[in-house]
Amino acid sequence: MRALVLALAAVAAAPAAAGDLAVQVRTANGAGVPNAVVTLYPRGRPAALPAARPAYQIAQRDLQFSPFVLVVPVGGEVSFPNFDDVRHHVYSFSPVRRFELRLYAREQTRSVRFDRPGIVPLGCNIHDNMIAFIDVVDTGFAARTDAAGRANFTAIPGGPVLVRVWHPWLRAPANQLELRAEVPDNGRVAQAVPVNLRPPPRPSRSY
């Protein structure tokens, strides 16, 4: 994820006056929240997307999707390799991108392109408990929080920045909240984002 942040940040042309922003998403009792997606909109507008398109991937391994949350810029292509000994039937019914992939055991060749921004929940039609999310973003400043709930951004144009935080279990409309931060022309500023999470859905018992 750090690689993605650096790649995106490097592409966003750094103006003369630019600062760094360290975001930490955490619960009311201070625990860092991993797998939240933080996107920044300097002066309320999306930053340019990176020209280079790294290989994005959601693997199926040990009957789980990995990673659980993936950040992809609009136009990005994601491959879905199956490393399991069983077949998977990956699907999304999201209006952002509807698709289904029939992946035989240890098949590694299918990929999907995402042309519209938004959240794409993924499921496996064979294994109900497999879930993952792709956040297709329209701004160059986008990152997934690490295990400590941190996402660090560099070279952001100084001034007001709209910060959006999304997490699949976030207790907020559309699982997303927005706040405003002020990025200095020089130096680093920290922004804590307190959130309230719902309990994740329980695994279903199916026959």
Place this chain on the structure above:
Amino acid sequence: MFSGVCRRRLAAAFAAASLALACSGPARAERARLDFPDNLTAVIDFRIVLTDGERSWTDGGFGRSRFGGGGDDVRVHAVPAEAELVWHGPIAWNVEGNVAVAYQDEQDQPVDLIEAFATWRPVPRGPTRFSVRAGLYWPQVSLEHEGPAWQVANMITPSAINSWIGEEVKVVGVEGSAAHPLAGGRLTGTLGLFGFNDTSGTLLAFRGWALHDQKTGAFSRQKLPPLGPDMAGAQPPWTTPTLEVDRRIGFYGRLAYQFVAPVSLEAFYYDNRGDPAAFTDDLQWGWRTRFLNLGARIDFSARTRLLAQAMTGSTQMGREEDEPDEIWVDTRFRSAFLRLTHEIGEVALSGRVDLFETRQRGEYVYAEDGEDGWSLTGAVDWRLTDQARIIVEGMHVESDRAARSRLGIAPRQNQDLVQASMRITL
């Protein structure tokens, strides 16, 4: 003192158990699983049972368990209780199949088909998930059974309710389900239509509730206890649970809600719409059986859970056309259980209390065949490897039934059983 047959079975059971364990030790566990075809599961259950009390209904008595004692003497049974082979795998991309064949030592058809069904799950087009299941299967009533081999989790003996489901509530049918996210949880509705379950209720009416882990095969008969004098000519001393008698279609419905919190509640209603006046050449009758089952599961933590079910229902059999108001057998039945399971490392401890009763209101089966009873069951389930586990279970059953006087024994009987099961899953 073991009998000769008993000793041979004991020796054979342990020889096979030792062999299976040797093959499934930690070093070979992974290989054994990979060597076995992916879509096949084999379950082998060796059992040693110590019991006192009266003779089992499977042996011409009124005992509530499948294993009977010799009055005050303790009896030892050593049996390869069950061997089951299950195929579960894809038929098409959206269709999964499940076929189970079992060997059960004491059934009249020792090798029999247990379940054979296919489930179609189309890829969801929206948040609602649909599925259709068709074939020979147990409708989803039991909270205790799990997996493709429909085994009781962490215990040997299911509750009275689910023992009965296992023997008399298996259908040839088709059901449609829809699951929809609601208020952070998930609401699931199921509607099923079925046949081949017209004799459902026979065991509850003539025998009453029982506690055992036998599963009825598609072509098997189940024994009945000694029948009263007025029924002996109308009903042979056995019942065929998977049978179509009256060509009427039955139905069931299920509504379940999984809360955001680790609590789920469900209700299940069943009506086989049996015709009490219909019967076959070998006197298997249509039984009008209806019941409501309520279930709850609470997961206090990942290691501690509470299961509860309560059932109430009725079954009616035998009516002559010129006397439509006279029902030969009219049985009301009720039962409930509460079960707590707590895991410590590889060991799961379970305790369950069951209450059960039947009431008779028919013309030819009298109040003396009604019964009140309860049982207390405790089990220790020790997982040795992914393939092998040992479950030791103690059960106390008590019940009161006046009809026991037909065998010259006291109406109130109790039985204590200790069972040790070695369960190998490949």
